[in-house]
Amino acid sequence: MASRHPPRVYRSLAEHYDKIFSPLRHPLDLARKRLLEPLLGNVKSACDLGCGTAATALELARRGIRTFAVDLSPAMCRVAREKVRHAALPVQVLCADMRSFRLPEPVDLVLCECDALNHLPARADLARVARAVAQALAPGGWFYFDVNNARGFERYWTGEFWIEREGLAVAMHNGYDPVRRRAWSNVDLFVREGRLWRRLQERVEEVCWTGAEIREALKAAGFTAIRCHDAAPFFRGYPDFDRGCRSIYLARKQLRNSPAPSSASRSTKK
Numbered sequence: 001m002a003s004r005h006p007p008r009v010y011r012s013l014a015e016h017y018d019k020i021f022s023p024l025r026h027p028l029d030l031a032r033k034r035l036l037e038p039l040l041g042n043v044k045s046a047c048d049l050g051c052g053t054a055a056t057a058l059e060l061a062r063r064g065i066r067t068f069a070v071d072l073s074p075a076m077c078r079v080a081r082e083k084v085r086h087a088a089l090p091v092q093v094l095c096a097d098m099r100s101f102r103l104p105e106p107v108d109l110v111l112c113e114c115d116a117l118n119h120l121p122a123r124a125d126l127a128r129v130a131r132a133v134a135q136a137l138a139p140g141g142w143f144y145f146d147v148n149n150a151r152g153f154e155r156y157w158t159g160e161f162w163i164e165r166e167g168l169a170v171a172m173h174n175g176y177d178p179v180r181r182r183a184w185s186n187v188d189l190f191v192r193e194g195r196l197w198r199r200l201q202e203r204v205e206e207v208c209w210t211g212a213e214i215r216e217a218l219k220a221a222g223f224t225a226i227r228c229h230d231a232a233p234f235f236r237g238y239p240d241f242d243r244g245c246r247s248i249y250l251a252r253k254q255l256r257n258s259p260a261p262s263s264a265s266r267s268t269k270k
């Protein structure tokens with residue numbers, strides 16, 4: 001059964017998220033440009049789901065796309081709103097759960113980047129998100145997202161990671177349970193305040209799916225033309241992100257009155 005529990009969302013990390021995870025922006029931007037560019041000409045409105053600090057929402061708004069940005073974390077929404085205000089771009093930031101969010105109007109594209117989907121509390125929640133996204137999309141609209149796969153969790157969600165940035169040090173104590181297919185990261189964050197360092201803590205948890213489970217959830221929600229791309233070509237120079245670790249999906253909501261999706265929807269191998 002799908003979980004009704006509120007997911008753990010970013011609190012302490014939100015304010016420092018861009019600084020810590022900025023190296024992931026380049027491959028994510030590259031993938032989006034390569035895989036979505038052919039569609040973007042027809043996209044008038046979009047939603048950045050699990051938007052974090054709204055980096056992608058701002059990028060879309062810069063292109064003249066009417067953009068909504070949705071995140072469950074009030075701290076992330078605060079940072080996102082501040083960036084939107086600073087950029088003076090018309091992005092509407094909504095604090096909502098991706099399992100039940102509603103937009104004021106249907107959009108042509110929903111994106112969910114940087115494994116935001118994996119943050120769901122239970123694997124069964126994917127079906128709820130797929131339905132909510134289908135409801136948010138106009139007929140024929142697109143759903144674009146990336147996910148960490150089991151191989152990725154085995155590679156980069158186990159062991160200790162140490163990240164240093166100006167005025168910031170992060171120790172991530174990661175683990176992955178392959179039986180429950182759940183990963184966790186206990187994060188110690190040290191923020192310099194004058195001559196002292198403040199210690200903050202955060203726990204991030206993720207779940208993972210097989211490609212078949214993802215396709216099943218998408219099809220059940222009315223998506224067709226489901227394509228899956230391995231993310232590795234976009235992560236060249238990131239030794240842990242090799243083939244099979246992370247996948248990028250693009251699926252299309254059925255056009256009104258079109259027949260049910262056939263099992264022969266196009267795919268590339270995960």
Ligand SMILES: C[S@@+](CC[C@H](N)C(=O)[O-])C[C@H]1O[C@@H](n2cnc3c(N)ncnc32)[C@H](O)[C@@H]1O
Nearest residue numbers: 009050051052071072073097098113114116119
């Ligand atoms: C790893 S961050 C990715 C942020 C952004 N998409 C990016 O590309 O940088 C995951 C985001 O998903 C959000 N999130 C987690 N669970 C959520 C949920 N159930 N509904 C909406 N947002 C959620 C978190 O608060 C966090 O901002």
